[in-house]
Each structure stands twice: as structure tokens, then as C-alpha cells.
Amino acid sequence: MRLxxxxxxxxxxxxxxxxxxxxxxxxxxxxxxxxxEMGVGLTITEFLSAxxxxxxxxxxxxxMTPSLGGRRFGVQIFGREEEALADAAxxxxxxxASLVDINMGCPAKRVVAGACxxxxxxxxxxxxxxxxxxxxxxxxxxxxxxxxxxxxxxRHLNAPEFAVAxxxxxxxxxxxxxxxxxxxxxGQASWEIIRRVREALPAPIPVVGNGDVLTVExxxxxxxxxxxxxxxxxxxxxxxxxxxxxxxVRLQGGPDxxxxxxxxRLDVMRRHLELMQKHTSPQRLIHEIRKGCAWxxxxxxxxxxxxxxxxxxxxxxxxxxxxxxxxxxxxxxxA
Ligand SMILES: Cc1cc2nc3c(=O)[nH]c(=O)nc-3n(C[C@H](O)[C@H](O)[C@H](O)COP(=O)(O)O)c2cc1C
Numbered sequence: 164m165r166l167x168x169x170x171x172x173x174x175x176x177x178x179x180x181x182x183x184x185x186x187x188x189x190x191x192x193x194x195x196x197x198x199x200e201m202g203v204g205l206t207i208t209e210f211l212s213a214x215x216x217x218x219x220x221x222x223x224x225x226x227m228t229p230s231l232g233g234r235r236f237g238v239q240i241f242g243r244e245e246e247a248l249a250d251a252a253x254x255x256x257x258x259x260a261s262l263v264d265i266n267m268g269c270p271a272k273r274v275v276a277g278a279c280x281x282x283x284x285x286x287x288x289x290x291x292x293x294x295x296x297x298x299x300x301x302x303x304x305x306x307x308x309x310x311x312x313x314x315x316x317x318r319h320l321n322a323p324e325f326a327v328a329x330x331x332x333x334x335x336x337x338x339x340x341x342x343x344x345x346x347x348x349x350g351q352a353s354w355e356i357i358r359r360v361r362e363a364l365p366a367p368i369p370v371v372g373n374g375d376v377l378t379v380e381x382x383x384x385x386x387x388x389x390x391x392x393x394x395x396x397x398x399x400x401x402x403x404x405x406x407x408x409x410x411x412v413r414l415q416g417g418p419d420x421x422x423x424x425x426x427x428r429l430d431v432m433r434r435h436l437e438l439m440q441k442h443t444s445p446q447r448l449i450h451e452i453r454k455g456c457a458w459x460x461x462x463x464x465x466x467x468x469x470x471x472x473x474x475x476x477x478x479x480x481x482x483x484x485x486x487x488x489x490x491x492x493x494x495x496x497x498a
Contacts, residue, residue: 184397
């Protein structure tokens with residue numbers, strides 16, 4: 164028996180109602196694809212500077228990658244100039260995006276110094292103008308959404324009022340990361356503020372809860388405690404794409420799938436490395452392959468020495484052979 168409703172964002176039907184969080188240098192096309200194959204409801208690109216996109220910056224443009232196989236995806240953009248955001252949103256639509264998300268949550272110094280990301284929570288009127296500009300730039304049925312934080316600091320927890328203002332300006336969904344800008348990624352995310360945002364918004368506007376969901380149980384608890392319509396997972400998915408399959412099965416009333424076996428880890432590592440080889444620039448590939456090997460071997464006996472050894476190889480094939488050998492030693496019958 165199905166335990167929760169799918170997520171409805173305007174005309175977009177997201178089932179299961181669980182999303183991969185945008186993460187810079189993590190949610191590239193290979194990882195998004197892997198997570199999509201594991202059954203996530205929707206993936207979104209990492210945040211892309213509207214200014215860089217409109218100036219034609221090749222590195223940023225290369226990150227606006229459509230999901231494979233015609234699957235739906237979102238593009239996240241950031242900035243504080245209406246025109247640049249509107250142009251960037253048009254580019255996202257031209258790339259095939261089903262949703263444009265505006266980042267109003269990034270705490271990074273270089274982003275906040277430009278008064279973008281979470282700094283916009285201190286300028287609700289400008290934030291509204293940005294939503295209106297993007298709303299006006301894309302087709303009427305295409306959802307424009309915003310991801311923001313609990314507030315700037317613990318004395319300014321304005322997420323509920325801020326979300327209401329954004330929805331008035333045309334936002335079709337709000338994602339709340341329950342930390343303040345000053346918290347960065349430290350401490351605990353407040354799920355209470357997510358509940359307050361849910362209560363403040365009209366029912367048809369979905370609220371997605373984000374922060375500290377690491378397990379199937381956390382997913383269920385966040386839904387129960389906040390009343391959120393969807394859950395977004397970031398760090399809990401790194402090296403653990405199985406989490407989405409386990410949550411999807413659980414939300415359908417299925418059994419607890421338990422942790423991945425060593426064989427599962429090997430299969431997923433192989434698939435991830437294959438996707439990296441197809442979709443990563445040659446300059447970055449060796450770095451990404453080492454990273455992937457580290458993710459899927461983490462916690463297994465001898466993983467630290469294995470990681471260290473991969474640093475000494477500059478040939479991609481040699482690192483892959485090393486990784487295969489590592490798994491072969493863990494589970495001889497797996498290879
Ligand atoms: C490495 C890294 C990169 C991130 N990049 C982005 C980003 O590009 N856009 C964004 O909205 N949030 C970004 N975030 C924040 C996450 O989307 C998410 O809000 C945060 O990690 C809390 O969720 P979690 O506890 O599930 O990780 C990033 C987080 C991490 C760890």
C-alpha cells in the first residue's frame with residue numbers, strides 16, 4: 164500500500180516524492196544518472212551562475228546537462244540581476260529542463276559577498292522581483308521553484324514569511340534547508356522551521372524538506388514531523404545512491420531493503436565509473452574516478468590504503484584494475 168502521495172509541482176508529477184539535492188561538484192551528469200537509475204523522483208543540476216551562463220562561460224555551460232534517456236530534470240541558477248536570471252532561465256528551458264530552481268540558500272563566502280544565495284533572504288523584495296523575472300521568462304506551465312534556508316541567523320528565522328512572499332511572486336514550490344546561513348553545514352537542521360513553512364503556505368504549493376536525512380527512517384520521520392510533501396537528500400546520497408531505491412520501496416509500503424552488499428557496491432561502482440568515462444571531461448576524469456572508487460569502498464577493510472594507492476596511478480585503467488582487485492579480495496566470487 165502506498166504510504167504517501169506523489170509530489171505535484173504545477174503540472175509536474177514526481178513519484179516517488181524524493182529529490183536529489185543540488186550539490187556543486189557532486190551532482191554532475193554521471194551521479195545524477197546513477198541516482199535516477201536508483202529510482203529518485205527528480206534530480207537538479209548544481210547551482211549555475213546566471214551571470215556566467217549569460218556570458219557564455221564554457222565551464223558553467225557544460226554543467227547544464229540534460230538527464231539521459233529523456234528523463235526530466237531541473238536546473239538551478241543563482242544571481243541577483245533580474246535580466247541575467249531571466250536569460251539563464253530561458254537557457255535552462257532551451258536545454259530541456261522541466262523546472263527552474265533559484266538558489267537562495269548558498270552560504271559560501273564568495274556567493275554571499277556578491278549578495279546572492281542565502282544573502283537574498285535579507286532582501287525579500289529583491290527576491291520577489293527575481294522570482295517574477297524568471298516566472299515571466301519561461302513558459303507558463305513550467306514550474307519556477309526556490310530553495311532557501313531557515314534564515315540568515317538564529318535571530319532572523321524568516322523562512323515562513325519569505326516563502327509566502329516568494330509564492331506570491333510566482334514560486335510553484337519551496338525547498339527549505341533547515342539551517343541558517345551562519346550555521347553553514349554545521350549543527351543540526353531545524354525540521355521545526357520546515358513545518359512552519361508548510362503551515363504558512365497554501366496547500367497546493369508543495370514544500371520540500373531538506374537537511375540531515377541519511378536513512379529511510381529519517382525520510383519517514385521528516386515527513387511525519389514536518390508535513391512536507393517531498394524530501395530532498397544531499398550528503399546522505401554521496402556514495403549511497405541505494406538510499407533512493409530503499410526509500411522508493413518503503414514509500415510503496417514495501418520491505419526494508421537493508422544495506423547494500425559488497426556485490427551491490429561493486430556493481431554500482433562499475434556503473435558509476437562507466438558513466439564517468441562517458442560523460443566527464445578528460446582533464447577531470449582521473450580525479451573523478453579516484454573519488455568514485457573512494458566512495459564505494461569506504462568502510463571496507465583496507466579502504467584507506469586502497470585510497471592512498473589510487474593516488475599514485477595516473478592511468479585511468481590502472482586505477483580501475485586496482486579497484487577491481489580490491490573488491491576481488493573482499494569477495495573473491497564477486498569479480
Ligand atoms: C558539496 C555540497 C555542495 C552543495 N551545493 C549546492 C548547490 O549547488 N545548490 C544548493 O542549493 N545547495 C547546495 N548544497 C546544499 C545541499 O543541497 C543541501 O541543502 C544541504 O547539504 C543539506 O542537505 P543534506 O543534509 O541532505 O546534505 C551543497 C551541499 C554540499 C555538501
